[in-house]
Amino acid sequence: MQYKIYRFVLLISLLLWLTSCAAQPEAGSVSTVASSSGATAPSNTITAVKVDTLTTDSAAAYWANAPVSTVHTKATEKGKADGPDVNIQAAYDGKNIAMRLEWADTTESNLNKAWTWDGSKFSRSKDLGDRMGVLFPIENNANFSSKGCAGACHNLDADPEKWWMGSESADSRFDLWQWTAASSNPVGQAQDEWMGAQEDPADMESATHSDALKSGGSVSNVNKAKDGPAFMGNDLSASFIITGEQTPIDTSKLTQGAVIPPSILAPWVGSRGDVQAKGVWKDGKWVVVLLRALDTGNDEDLVLTPPKAYPLGVAVFDHIDLVGHTTTADVLTLEWK
Amino acid sequence: MSIIEQPISPYREVKDQTETSSGERATMATWIDERTGLVSANRAFLSWPVPKYVERNLLYSLGGLTLVSLIYQFFSGICLLFYYDPSAEAAYNSVDYITYQAPLGWLVRSIHHYNASAIVILVFLHLLRTFFFSAYKAPREVTWLSGVVLFLITLGFGFTGYLLPWDQKGYWATRVGTEMAGQVPLLGSALAQLMRGGATLGQLTLNRFFVTHVALLPGALVLLLALHLYQHRYHGVAPTISKRGQIRARHSVPYFPNWVIMDVLLGLGLLALLIYLSWHERAPLAFPANPADTDYSPKPEWYFLFLFHLLHYVPGRLEPFLIVVVPLLVIGSMFLLPFLDTGEERRPWRKPVTTAVALFYVAVIIIFTFLGS
Amino acid sequence: MDEQKFPLNNVSEPKPPEMGRRRFLETGVWATTSVVGLTLFGTGGRFIVGDALKDKDEQWINLGEIASLSAGQMHQTAYSLRHKDAWRTVEEKGLLYVFSDDGTTYTVFSAVCTHLGCNVHWEEARDGFSCPCHDASFSRTGEVLGGPPRQALTQLEAKIEDGVLLVLV
Ligand code: HEM
Ligand code: HEM
Ligand code: FES
Numbered sequence: 063m064q065y066k067i068y069r070f071v072l073l074i075s076l077l078l079w080l081t082s083c084a085a086q087p088e089a090g091s092v093s094t095v096a097s098s099s100g101a102t103a104p105s106n107t108i109t110a111v112k113v114d115t116l117t118t119d120s121a122a123a124y125w126a127n128a129p130v131s132t133v134h135t136k137a138t139e140k141g142k143a144d145g146p147d148v149n150i151q152a153a154y155d156g157k158n159i160a161m162r163l164e165w166a167d168t169t170e171s172n173l174n175k176a177w178t179w180d181g182s183k184f185s186r187s188k189d190l191g192d193r194m195g196v197l198f199p200i201e202n203n204a205n206f207s208s209k210g211c212a213g214a215c216h217n218l219d220a221d222p223e224k225w226w227m228g229s230e231s232a233d234s235r236f237d238l239w240q241w242t243a244a245s246s247n248p249v250g251q252a253q254d255e256w257m258g259a260q261e262d263p264a265d266m267e268s269a270t271h272s273d274a275l276k277s278g279g280s281v282s283n284v285n286k287a288k289d290g291p292a293f294m295g296n297d298l299s300a301s302f303i304i305t306g307e308q309t310p311i312d313t314s315k316l317t318q319g320a321v322i323p324p325s326i327l328a329p330w331v332g333s334r335g336d337v338q339a340k341g342v343w344k345d346g347k348w349v350v351v352l353l354r355a356l357d358t359g360n361d362e363d364l365v366l367t368p369p370k371a372y373p374l375g376v377a378v379f380d381h382i383d384l385v386g387h388t389t390t391a392d393v394l395t396l397e398w399k
Numbered sequence: 400m401s402i403i404e405q406p407i408s409p410y411r412e413v414k415d416q417t418e419t420s421s422g423e424r425a426t427m428a429t430w431i432d433e434r435t436g437l438v439s440a441n442r443a444f445l446s447w448p449v450p451k452y453v454e455r456n457l458l459y460s461l462g463g464l465t466l467v468s469l470i471y472q473f474f475s476g477i478c479l480l481f482y483y484d485p486s487a488e489a490a491y492n493s494v495d496y497i498t499y500q501a502p503l504g505w506l507v508r509s510i511h512h513y514n515a516s517a518i519v520i521l522v523f524l525h526l527l528r529t530f531f532f533s534a535y536k537a538p539r540e541v542t543w544l545s546g547v548v549l550f551l552i553t554l555g556f557g558f559t560g561y562l563l564p565w566d567q568k569g570y571w572a573t574r575v576g577t578e579m580a581g582q583v584p585l586l587g588s589a590l591a592q593l594m595r596g597g598a599t600l601g602q603l604t605l606n607r608f609f610v611t612h613v614a615l616l617p618g619a620l621v622l623l624l625a626l627h628l629y630q631h632r633y634h635g636v637a638p639t640i641s642k643r644g645q646i647r648a649r650h651s652v653p654y655f656p657n658w659v660i661m662d663v664l665l666g667l668g669l670l671a672l673l674i675y676l677s678w679h680e681r682a683p684l685a686f687p688a689n690p691a692d693t694d695y696s697p698k699p700e701w702y703f704l705f706l707f708h709l710l711h712y713v714p715g716r717l718e719p720f721l722i723v724v725v726p727l728l729v730i731g732s733m734f735l736l737p738f739l740d741t742g743e744e745r746r747p748w749r750k751p752v753t754t755a756v757a758l759f760y761v762a763v764i765i766i767f768t769f770l771g772s
Numbered sequence: 773m774d775e776q777k778f779p780l781n782n783v784s785e786p787k788p789p790e791m792g793r794r795r796f797l798e799t800g801v802w803a804t805t806s807v808v809g810l811t812l813f814g815t816g817g818r819f820i821v822g823d824a825l826k827d828k829d830e831q832w833i834n835l836g837e838i839a840s841l842s843a844g845q846m847h848q849t850a851y852s853l854r855h856k857d858a859w860r861t862v863e864e865k866g867l868l869y870v871f872s873d874d875g876t877t878y879t880v881f882s883a884v885c886t887h888l889g890c891n892v893h894w895e896e897a898r899d900g901f902s903c904p905c906h907d908a909s910f911s912r913t914g915e916v917l918g919g920p921p922r923q924a925l926t927q928l929e930a931k932i933e934d935g936v937l938l939v940l941v
Binding site for chain 3: 487571574575578579582589592593595596597598599601602603689690691692693694695696697710711713714715716718
Binding site for chain 1: 491492495498499500567681684686687688689691692694695
């Protein structure tokens with residue numbers, strides 16, 4: 063029996079061709095979701111590239127190969143000016159994901175409510191440092207995945223005092239990586255937090271929780287009388303004090319206008335310290351790299367399982383509080399290559 | 400007077416032959432056959448003589464391959480049922496779990512996903528084959544008619560399956576799909592509400608689609624397939640249309656293994672292809688359904704795309720017409736075909752009208768599918 | 773003896789059927805089956821149709837104080853309401869557009885496209901709505917300007933009570 067192999071090959075290749083034609087619109091459909099939720103901007107999709115090993119180095123060679131998506135940020139409050147565009151890239155290895163975020167900011171603000179010595183007494187500033195946050199739903203969340211950050215923001219129609227962020231129910235949480243120039247960047251981390259449902263309707267922050275802490279973290283630099291700092295840094299010119307590098311305050315060493323950081327920092331140990339970070343302000347822009355395990359093993363964290371696509375949102379705070387932050391207006395999608 | 404039971408198996412003669420072939424196996428087979436009649440029935444089934452022109456002819460393997468493909472679909476579908484949760488809150492999470500967490504879940508779901516497309520393609524090719532070979536002509540009308548219903552059932556599987564993950568894609572395609580049914584004059588809104596189980600798309604819709612997908616349609620499919628294949632057996636293979644075939648028609652070969660070998664090899668190839676596609680890119684899962692989304696542009700499965708895309712070209716007023724008349728025309732003419740084309744002529748090039756109409760349908764479907772994508 | 777063992781053997785020779793009796797029995801079988809069949813299909817059919825053909829129950833929802841819905845501007849409002857979806861009570865979500873010229877009368881549109889049910893979105897620049905599904909466009913007052921829809925956007929009944937806008941959805 064001489065089976066005509068060629069016919070067999072022919073039909074199989076026809077099938078292959080047909081089925082893969084059929085498969086084609088499917089293949090693109092994940093990105094269709096992303097772009098259709100945003101206006102038309104395909105850049106709402108962040109494609110993580112696969113690399114051998116990740117670091118927090120923002121100049122690592124692999125960033126040259128990672129597609130850049132430029133996303134726009136908008137003020138939450140109506141009528142307020144838009145925020146900067148953020149260039150986002152992502153990369154992953156077998157264990158970790160890194161995100162590189164770059165945005166323009168004319169001023170480097172790396173102090174949070176610092177003390178200032180006026181020659182006779184301390185006063186405490188109300189200024190906040192620059193901050194940036196990345197928000198992911200931990201559980202699948204229909205609202206967030208079509209609206210992005212707006213899907214986590216509540217009471218928007220009311221006055222800003224009543225806004226709160228979080229989820230509608232305790233079964234649907236968010237994972238927040240909050241990088242702050244003043245307090246998390248000096249210890250090489252972003253604070254790992256989570257949001258659930260609002261617990262106290264009067265408290266607009268009551269849906270947000272820090273992840274569990276074993277040890278470490280910052281302590282407030284305040285004296286017993288609460289009218290000045292208790293310590294100063296060994297290096298008086300630094301904008302932060304790391305635990306172990308402080309001495310009791312000695313006003314005789316301070317010049318008028320000297321600024322004393324408001325806390326003594328130490329890295330978070332435990333789930334709160336899951337996100338490594340390195341941010342540098344240079345030439346009018348921040349470049350921050352965040353790095354986290356795909357699966358931290360902690361319950362308060364999103365588990366990332368490539369190739370599943372994840373919705374996310376990004377917010378930047380130009381030395382401003384929550385209400386004044388600017389966020390990506392449409393949902394962003396993290397995909398994997 | 401002693402009573403001797405008379406043989407009741409119609410295949411007794413065939414079975415008797417095995418008794419001459421010596422050995423343990425034959426004895427065993429005889430024992431089973433005497434109790435069940437299955438061995439001889441099976442043997443007769445397999446040794447069914449078929450004309451030699453079906454041998455090594457891929458066109459005659461399309462039906463068999465569709466059958467194999469359906470078996471894969473039942474297999475993977477039943478596997479999925481072990482994990483799938485048909486509730487509006489949990490369906491998405493369960494499909495997410497299947498796709499990204501359950502061991503080999505990605506493979507099972509992706510096979511089901513790609514194979515759904517393969518079935519539609521294969522059924523369509525098989526339909527074209529039997530059409531162009533005029534295999535619908537008397538006395539094979541019922542084979543053809545049952546085939547048409549099988550074709551509709553296959554599309555029904557595709558339509559109902561698409562919703563099951565309860566993701567944006569399925570949700571919006573179904574919303575549009577049921578609204579389309581709602582455009583049918585007079586009956587429309589009742590029809591749409593019956594499909595959805597109420598005024599809006601919700602849990603009841605998911606239940607309806609789920610039950611249709613995993614119970615009603617599989618049941619209907621099995622019954623019709625039994626009829627289809629029985630008819631095929633009963634009438635034998637339709638006459639060939641080529642000269643070469645006529646020469647080969649003088650000889651016959653046994654169904655097994657001469658015809659089956661092709662189906663089996665192709666089935667293996669298909670499985671390999673499905674595994675490759677699944678490995679290359681697993682079945683997509685869009686974000687979870689959000690009824691309040693303003694920007695989602697739904698797209699149906701590609702095999703419904705041409706109908707969906709036709710809507711772009713029709714002014715709104717004519718739309719109900721399009722939605723009712725086009726499918727009625729196409730499906731209606733498929734049903735009527737064996738009763739309209741009753742001539743002796745089997746060669747498509749000798750009956751240009753029938754052939755031209757069919758080619759026109761096929762061209763419209765192909766062109767609008769491509770335009771739509 | 774053998775014949776006692778196999779009493780069925782007696783019937784092996786069919787007697788000529790008594791036609792009347794046979795007819796009667798046949799009719800009986802068909803009649804019984806029909807009754808059973810009708811009962812099953814009737815019950816099953818009614819059960820399966822269920823409440824599917826009922827209209828949606830309407831409900832007034834609160835869209836907030838009109839003070840916060842500034843006149844001269846199109847407001848997109850997502851609402852969610854508790855809604856019975858068979859045995860579940862779900863948060864039903866939907867989308868509305870609210871507009872007022874003067875701050876006293878309000879026009880409220882359902883965002884659901886009258887064509888095939890996608891949600892339309894507001895385009896400030898064009899001063900109208902558009903539907904992403906088949907490129908329909910509607911004017912600010914909901915009339916169809918282009919595309920396949922045949923009906924204007926659905927306007928919902930609205931009323932103001934104590935400075936709060938209520939709509940019937
Ligand atoms: C002609 C046969 C069939 C076709 C064309 C078909 C088609 C489909 C399609 C297109 C989907 C959506 C898959 C996706 O998300 O990509 C689906 C899902 C599903 N099908 Fe089928 N199917 C068929 C037979 C069956 C059978 C026989 C069963 C089980 C008895 C079954 C069980 C399921 C289940 C549980 C799902 C939901 C899981 C999922 O979406 O992945 N299917 N089917
Ligand atoms: C679920 C889908 C179907 C399956 C599994 C199936 C299976 C088969 C098989 C195994 C055969 C014999 C082998 C062959 O001729 O390829 C056959 C024959 C046939 N089928 Fe189908 N079929 C299906 C759908 C259809 C459809 C959609 C049509 C047409 C509307 C159709 C019309 C016919 C006809 C007319 C024959 C007889 C062919 C001849 O005698 O040469 N079938 N089918
Ligand atoms: S659904 Fe809006 S144009 Fe078709």
